[in-house]
Amino acid sequence: MSASPAVEFDVKDIGLASQGKQRIDWAEREMPVLRLIRERFGEEKPLTGVRLVACAHITTETANLARALQAGGAEAVLIASNPLSTQDDVAAALVSDGIPVYAIKGESTETYNRHVRTALDTHPDIIIDDGSDVVATLLKERADQVKELIGSTEETTTGIQRLKAMETAGVLSFPSIAVNNAQTKHFFDNRYGTGQSTLDGIIRATNILLAGRNLVVVGYGWCGKGVALRGRGMGANVIVTEVDPIKAVEAVMDGFRVMPMSEASSIGDIFVTVTGNRHVIDRQHFSKMKDGAIVCNSGHFDLELNLVALREMAGDPTTVRPFVEEYKVQSNGRRIMVLGEGRLINLAAAEGHPASVMDMSFANQALSVEYLVKNKGTLSPGVHLLPQEVDNEIASLKLRALGVAIDTLTAEQLEYISSWETGT
Numbered sequence: 001m002s003a004s005p006a007v008e009f010d011v012k013d014i015g016l017a018s019q020g021k022q023r024i025d026w027a028e029r030e031m032p033v034l035r036l037i038r039e040r041f042g043e044e045k046p047l048t049g050v051r052l053v054a055c056a057h058i059t060t061e062t063a064n065l066a067r068a069l070q071a072g073g074a075e076a077v078l079i080a081s082n083p084l085s086t087q088d089d090v091a092a093a094l095v096s097d098g099i100p101v102y103a104i105k106g107e108s109t110e111t112y113n114r115h116v117r118t119a120l121d122t123h124p125d126i127i128i129d130d131g132s133d134v135v136a137t138l139l140k141e142r143a144d145q146v147k148e149l150i151g152s153t154e155e156t157t158t159g160i161q162r163l164k165a166m167e168t169a170g171v172l173s174f175p176s177i178a179v180n181n182a183q184t185k186h187f188f189d190n191r192y193g194t195g196q197s198t199l200d201g202i203i204r205a206t207n208i209l210l211a212g213r214n215l216v217v218v219g220y221g222w223c224g225k226g227v228a229l230r231g232r233g234m235g236a237n238v239i240v241t242e243v244d245p246i247k248a249v250e251a252v253m254d255g256f257r258v259m260p261m262s263e264a265s266s267i268g269d270i271f272v273t274v275t276g277n278r279h280v281i282d283r284q285h286f287s288k289m290k291d292g293a294i295v296c297n298s299g300h301f302d303l304e305l306n307l308v309a310l311r312e313m314a315g316d317p318t319t320v321r322p323f324v325e326e327y328k329v330q331s332n333g334r335r336i337m338v339l340g341e342g343r344l345i346n347l348a349a350a351e352g353h354p355a356s357v358m359d360m361s362f363a364n365q366a367l368s369v370e371y372l373v374k375n376k377g378t379l380s381p382g383v384h385l386l387p388q389e390v391d392n393e394i395a396s397l398k399l400r401a402l403g404v405a406i407d408t409l410t411a412e413q414l415e416y417i418s419s420w421e422t423g424t
Contacts, residue, residue, distance in 0.1 A: 009095045010102045010115065012088040020063075020093030027060035030355035032401030033363045033394060034064055041072030046370050048073030053119040054128040056155070057085040057347055058094075058103040061358035066099050068366050076100075077122050079115040081130035083107045084340060085347035113137075120145065126369055127152040131300050132159035132166075139171055151175040151372040151379065153365055157190075157221065158276040158300035160383065167382050175379035177368040179361070182386045184394040186222045189361040193353030195226025197346035198272060198298040199234065205323040205339045205349040206294060208270075211235025216268035218261065219275035220247040223298060227272050228256055239264050241280075261285055270294045272345075273304040283309035291334040295342075302342035310336065323349040363394045 028035060041047070052074045056062045062078070069076045078094060080086045080103035091101045102115035116137050123145060127134050135152050138145060151174050154160050160180055166172040179185055199210065215236035217228045228238045228251070241261045242248040251258050265271075265285035269292075273280050276299050283306060289295075297304045310327050311317075317325035317338065323345075327336045340348030352358075367390050372379070399406060409417075 007095055007098055008100050009091075010104065010111075010118075011091040011095060012104045014092045014095060016089035017092040017096040020060075020087070020089030020091070021096070023087070024060045024063040024067075024090060024093055027355040028064050031061065031064050031359040031362070033359045033397045034068055034366065036397055036401070037363055037366050038064075038068035038071045041068055041366070041370075045073040047373060050074045050150075050369075050373055051122055051125045052076045052128065052369065053122065053124040053126075053134060054078050055081045055116070055119070055134045056128060056130050057081055057352060058091050058101065059085065059087050059347070059352050060090055061352070061355050061362060063090050063094055064355075065362040065365055066094055067097070068362075069369065070097070070099060072366075072370070074369070075122075077102070077119050077124075079103055079119045079134075080107065080112065081133070082344055082347060083109075083112060084343045085352065087351075117141070123148055125150045126372055128155070128365055128369065129153065129159055130155045132156075132162040135166070135176070136162065139166065146173055149174045150376050151177065153177045153179045153368040153372070154383075155179050155185075155361070155365065156276075156300045157223075161276060163383050172383070173381050175372065175381060176383050177372065177386055178383050179364045179368050179386065182364045182391050182394075184360045184391050184398070185364045189353060189357055190222035191226035191229070193226070193357035193361075194223040194274065194298055194346065195228075195230040197350055197353045198223075198227050198274075198296075199230050201298075201345035201348065201350035202270065202272075202294070202296060202339065205296075205321065205345065206337070208294070210270070213237065213269040214239060214267055216241065216261075216264045216271045217256075218271065218273040218280050218304075219277075219299075220244075220251045221274065221276075223274040225254075227274060227298065228254070232256075236270070239268060262288075265289055268293060271296070273297045274299050275304060276300060278303050279306040279309075280304050282306045283313065286310050286313060286329065286336060287331065289334065289336055292337065293334075294337045294339065296339035296345040297342050298345055300344070305338070305342045307338065307342050310338070360394055360398060363397065364391075367394065 078101045086103040086105040091103045094101045160178050215231040216239045217224050220242050231238045239257045240251040265288040314327035314329050317327045320326045323340045325338045
């Protein structure tokens, strides 16, 4: 279907565009860094003629990234990276702005896969990915198009793990920027964004009081640290499970209880997975959970929870509230509440990260795309970090937007730290 002869799309209702535009404009107020980049892009047009596919959560914040890329001259196509995170009014608003969007909240896996292939039909020069599904599809199904690619960017820990596996297997034949690993991304997005938005999603879905509850945080990476910190701030008794001894020591030193999932599963009231790995809550853990235990995921894919095993144990669930499904385990009669179908709870039941957090994350995305274009043909295949000077630029723009000034090193101090001969 098409909104005009120039724009193809597949959204729920194009009539929602005005409502979506209002919300996009509201988010833009909290995104001063991306606004500054958009203004520069509008003047310099560094992305003129670049065909770009962005697989992302179709939210108000992503819409502002799309506007910045469009201002830079890119021909962008957007598809949803998660079936429950799409904001249908935002998708419609982007189409009305002349940006092709293929995203419908609640879309099936079949529809999602069709959208991925439709996007690849545009023969992109650059892919902005969220979980590496588009890159994986390109490598498996469109090998003849790989040579057309300048490179890709990746937003998630899970996606970077997949890219590194591709690199190890020798199939990653183009450069990919690990946006997730930029300091101005994971320090803020993962810790502050995931921490707040995950609890926001849990509370919106359940309306429970967190104070006094045992909150089990599965994984103590940057996302886990954020969830644990915010959970403690709301009065929860936080328990951390980990497989990495260094992260486990850090959690202990941060004041959290640390134990195996086999032990935590019987005492937790609320469980949040943030690992990027498969079946970290499995059959044996579900069987130990107390009656009324609440389980959700804030990692990229829903496979962190073994919901196939839970369905075998309990049969089909009953929807007891929006975004809450109740599974009754047949062997013991206990009820387990799964939120948001096991998908990203902060986007399934809430609105994702605050716009001020995504401001820096999407500034990283925009500047990563520009970096790939500027360095076309010079970057080696494989996973690359965004250069430190770009990270610093984003942090400086953020400070400028906040009205915060910092010190600079004097000539004497620069000489001191760069000399090996100076002692005292």
